[in-house]
Amino acid sequence: MSKQDSKSIADEANRMWASASFVGVLIVIGLPLWWKTTEVYRVALPYDEINAFNTESHHITTDITVLANDELTAATIAELLKKEFEQYDVIKLNIKQQILSEDLQQTLDAVAEEQEALEEVAATFDTSLHNAFYVVQRKQLFQDVWVGTERVAFFRDTKAAPTLIEALKSWIYEPSVLHGARSETADAARQVRFPSGEGFHVVLSVVHPKPQAMKVDFDAAEAVEDYIGSFVDELTDLHNFTLKSQWLHLLEFNFQTNEVPEASLWGRHFPARYERLPLLLTRLEERAATHVSDRPALNLALYVAPCDVAPLAMYDADNNRVMSAVQAFMSPKWGGVVLGNPTKEECEQKLYTPDVKLIMGTFISQLRKLLGITDKELIHLAHLEPLRSVVPRRWELDSLLRIRTLEQVTSAERSLKSLAKLLGEISNIVINDEVGASINQAVASIHSARRLMTEGELLAAHHHAQQAFLAADSAFMEPSLLALLYFPDDQKYAIYIPLFLPVMFPVILSLKNLLLWLRGKPLHKEKTD
Known part of the structure; x- marks a missing residue:
């Protein structure tokens, strides 16, 4: 080579x-x-656990104790309750029965007032526990059933069983409302109440269209603290509340109304018609400045009617006048408005002094509905003790806890399932460590909440349900998911x-x-x- x-x-x-x-x-x-x-970076997620979630299988266990004068009455009432509530899969009653001691029987029959009898029961049994209710026999009743503000209901005898069952279904447990909380379709109560959240702003706005024409003697900050503060203090287990008040001057609204003669001191009134009310809410929303926070705001507005259009009278959708001591209306998931009408004498003196108890009582009534406490219908032969303060009934708090727990667990599961489906369909969505941690936390909290719901630990179940809801919502709304979308x-x-x-x-x-x-x-x- x-x-x-x-x-x-x-x-x-x-x-x-x-x-x-x-x-x-x-x-x-x-x-x-x-x-x-x-x-595309993706953290490993528990897809199998998420896809296995079944929102229709949620239920809450609650304790109810039947206290009767004899064993036959206790067994009869317990059996009827068990048979009636077996048809509801959303709530399971853990029914216990017990015979009242002779001393307590004699005391309950001797006291004249149900409130005194209630105090005797509370001294013997622990009625402060969440998710527990006592059904107590008391023969000295003027009605078949009496329900007070504590977790106790009195019934007369076995003949009162149908009335007692109806009171438990319609007032205490509300299985239809609980079913709506876990369902995708919104019932009447869900359409009104605010969605679940960690906290709310409660804003009281005093709207004074013509401050130059009349002075308003009303301490809004003090009213919020005394009335609304006392009300929301009882709901701290459910939400965090921030209370605010403000004055909105020179916010005039044209009701486009004509004077209607009537037999009164004014000799007239001006209709506030149904179709104009949403426009008033729009004007209030423009000036209320409640959208500056990420927390939802429950708006309460006192609209002081100027003297030249006073008094304002509400008219419903059928154009019929609403006869009420307070002219007020409510907008679901927004808030409520009270029309403050000065008297003729106050207009002459150019000083309007609102009836604080009446107005704030109306606002409390609206807040109850907006937060999920439903109005109670009348039941024949059953007496519901009226509220004597702004504080909600103890069993109403339990009802709210049950509703919010089911609502938040269901919402968290649906958010995770929607997110898992979305991630499966779109391959270039990034799942960073933070999103993965939120999803894993939500899954763990859901399992804990469901276990505690089954065990009847309502307060702890609500805590974990809220954690699951917030973690799932945070993961679903995480902006980094859109990085490569x-x-x-x-x-x-x-x-x-x-x-x-x-x-x-x-x-x-x-x-x-x-x-x-x-x-x-x-x-x-x-x-x-």
Whole structure:
């Protein structure tokens, strides 16, 4: 072999080794590096657990104790309660029965007032426990059933069982409302109450359209603290509340109304018609400045009617006047408005002094509905003790806890299932460590809440349900999920192919020669004469 042939073979080997090095670097380092740097980062998630969630299987266990004068009465009432509530899968009664002691029987029959009898029962049994209720026999009743503000109901005898069952269903446990809390379809109560949340702002706005024409003697801050503060203090287990008050001056609204003569001191009234009320809410929303926080606001507004359009009278959708001591209306999931009408004498003196108890009582009534406490319908032969203060009844708090627990667990599960479905359909959504931690926390809290609901630990179940709701909502609304949402695969390839294709052509073409050289075959045929 000549020196020239040896040099040619050496040069060819160098070229082949250079090509092999280039191919190796490109394939061994370049492609994996490109693949790694362009992949969508996703934390491992418990998809199987999320897909296994069944919102229709949620239920809450609650304790109820039947206290009667004899064993037969206790057993009869307990059996009837068990039979009636078996049809509801959303609430399970853990029924206990017990015989009253002779001393307590005599005391209950001797006291004249039900409130005194209630105190005797509370002294013997612990009625302060959440999710527990006592049904106590008391023969000295003017009605078949009496329900007070504590977790106790009195019944007369076994003949009162149908009335007692109806009172438990319609007032105490409300299985239809609980079913609506876990369902996707909104019932009447759910359409009114605010959605679940960690906390709310309660804002009282005093709207004074013409401050130059009349002075209003009303301490809004003090009224909020005394009335609304006392009310929401009892709901701290459910939500955190921030109380605010403000004055809105020169906010006039044209009710587009004509004077209607009537037999009164004014001799007239001005209709506030149903179709104009939403426009009033829009004007209030423009000036209320309640949208500056991420927490939802429950708006309460006292609209002081100017003397030239006073008194304002509410008219319903059928154009009939609403006869009420307070002219007020409520907007679901927004708040309530009270129309403050000064008297003729107050307009002459140019000083309006609102009836604080009447107005704030109306606001409390509206707040109860907005937060989920339903109005109680009358039941024949059953007496519901009226509220004597702004504080809600103890069993109403339990009812709210049950509603919010079911609502928050169900909402968390639906959010996670929707997110899991979305992640399965769209492959380029990023799931970072923070989102993954929120999802895992929500899943763990859901399992804990469901277990505690079954065990009847209502307060702890609500705590975990709220944690699950907040974690699931945080994960679902995480902005980082949208990082690559508008950079689909076809755009990714459209960007990278023009970069890599010119480089890949020589590599691919050189692979043939490289393979031939590695097999020891000639790369080209020598020319012959």
